[in-house]
Amino acid sequence: MFGTSGVRGPVGEDVTAELALSVGRAVGVDADRVVVGRDARESGHLLADALTAGLRESGVDVVDLGLAATPTVARSVGWEDADAGVAITASHNPAPDNGIKLWQPSGQAYDAELRERISARVRDDEADLQPWDGLGDREPRDGTERHVDALVDAVDLDDSLSVVVDLGNGAGGVTVEALQRLGCEVETLNAQPDGSFPGRPSEPTPENCESLATLVGETDADLGIAHDGDADRMRCVAADGTYLSGDVTLALLARETATDGDRVAAPVDTSLAVDDHLADAGVTVERTPVGDVYVAERASEPGVAFGGEPSGAWIWPAETLCPDGPLAACKIAALAAERPLAARLADVDTYPIRRDSVETDEKAAVMERVSERVRAEYDDVTTLDGVRVDLGDAWFLLRASGTQPIVRITAEARDAERAESVFDEARDLLVAEVDG
Missing domain, CATH: 3.40.120.10 (Alpha-D-Glucose-1,6-Bisphosphate, subunit A, domain 3)
Incomplete structure (x- = not known):
């Protein structure tokens, strides 16, 4: 159920x-x-x-x-x-x-x-x-006032920012109150709670946040924040109108939170960019199944300072084990106040990543055959959630959708030619097993 x-x-x-x-x-x-x-x-x-x-x-x-x-x-x-x-x-x-x-x-x-x-x-x-x-x-x-108090106590914001918050007609008004208490000038989009989501679809994807990105980029705003309907997710926009990818946001938040020797929890489809950005600080990434529940479970372990999902769920276990979008909004505001996000983006190397899917009505049987074959042909294989193969300079993931009759393919490498090659390799493998 x-x-x-x-x-x-x-x-x-x-x-x-x-x-x-x-x-x-x-x-x-x-x-x-x-x-x-x-x-x-x-x-x-x-x-x-x-x-x-x-x-x-x-x-x-x-x-x-x-x-x-x-x-x-x-x-x-x-x-x-x-x-x-x-x-x-x-x-x-x-x-x-x-x-x-x-x-x-x-x-x-x-x-x-x-x-x-x-x-x-x-x-x-x-x-x-x-x-x-x-x-x-x-x-x-x-409960909002106590949540606001907790956010203000958790974040130091020395310089005032101009922030645009797109609430998506959801329940995330706590973010507006907290940022205002922290001294920010806040403008809102889609602030009236309305479960029919007339302003934009609930999920704060790049496509759904185009109005936010345009407004931030064409005004003197320092930062844009977007939530989903219940505000457990947070996505953000830099002052120049750039919508930050989930992997880059994860890398920035984790680097600010974790210190040398700490661990960070992230799902199996997280980019190598996060590993590389954190490695310079002596921080390691531990993979979990996809889902903030699994990230939270790992974040509850000693030595794990932060957990995040590129979809927009961010967890600070020292504060709470729930994904707290308003807390993430205040944390990213503190980063932007200290140094603009557009400048921070240059610190995170990003790599080509390919995604696709193959239809099948026999997901379980296909994934069983895929797992058996991959284990026989590759050395570094994990099956936390689907089948993930680590090739050192690249990786690929084959994972059955939980809601659709498809198996998803994700492949990434540090250069485009290698990413394309690994993706083709993974797709060929999957198609062969789908064909039986």
């Missing part, structure tokens, strides 16, 4: 009030106090009501944050001395979707064991319903 990012899918099909009620009852079996918040989608109201009903009839007291960024929900679990947190959100998914994501007191999302425990209770209709005089209370609460 749960993917790595919780339950997520079309409302009225995969995600229903009945499901939310069942999840509330399942979480309520062994919880006394739970934090609940939602993003701006209209369906979030009824899903939050249903989930809250399931919790309260299990005797659980609910701290209701109402409209709140997902990192505000995740952080509030610890702040409220709660046993769990629930964010009603489909994050960067389109408007027809919604979802349910569960959080631990540490700020980390539910891991595989906890997700399966809740799934089993839902399947088995397991609940611990209470009589009329044992029902839980509902306490409306605003």
Whole structure:
């Protein structure tokens, strides 16, 4: 029932009030106090009501944050001395979707064991319903102010900046308040919360952030910030209008956070540019499966100073184990205040990377054959998530899509000719196994 990012899918099909009620009852079996918040989608109201009903009839007291960024929900679990947190959100998914994501007191999302425990209770209709005089209370609460306080305490910003924040009609208003408290002049785009996302699609991709990049580049703004619908992701734009790639952003944030001997957690599809930029500082990169849940799990280990996904999820374990887009916005603002991002870009070498996919209705069987063949033909192979081959000066990754009937191909090298050669090698291998 749960993917790595919780339950997520079309409302009225995969995600229903009945499901939310069942999840509330399942979480309520062994919880006394739970934090609940939602993003701006209209369906979030009824899903939050249903989930809250399931919790309260299990005797659980609910701290209701109402409209709140997902990192505000995740952080509030610890702040409220709660046993769990629930964010009603489909994050960067389109408007027809919604979802349910569960959080631990540490700020980390539910891991595989906890997700399966809740799934089993839902399947088995397991609940611990209470009589009329044992029902839980509902306490409306605003978690934004405490989140703002935490961000201001975590970041030093000596010089004022002019920042444009594109909220994407989502729940990330906490970023605006925090940057203003830090002394920034802030202009907003798509600031009105609206779960139909009229300003732009929820995911802050380069294409969806063209208006932000144009505005920043053609004005005297020092920085542009973009969030997705629930503000767990952050992407940024330099003063000259350049949209920073996820790998470059990861390299800059990690280099600023980690010191000699530290480790950084990043998924298997992360660019060699990150490894090379951090190696100069004595910092090593440890690969994880794709998904911020897996990055957070690795970031919880001793010696891991930072975790990041090029998709826009950034984790500072000393602060919290949830991807905190507003924290990332304040951190990148501090970097820009110290030295413009456009100048920092020149410090990060970038390399040619090729991506494609091959269709197949037999993803599992194909990947099994691919894994067997790759292990026989190559020396440095990892199977954390798909099959990744490290060739020293290059790498390729073959990974089945979690939602589509395709296997994705990614290949990278430090020069274009080598990247093309490795990509062709990986594609030929995959096509041969798809053809049986």
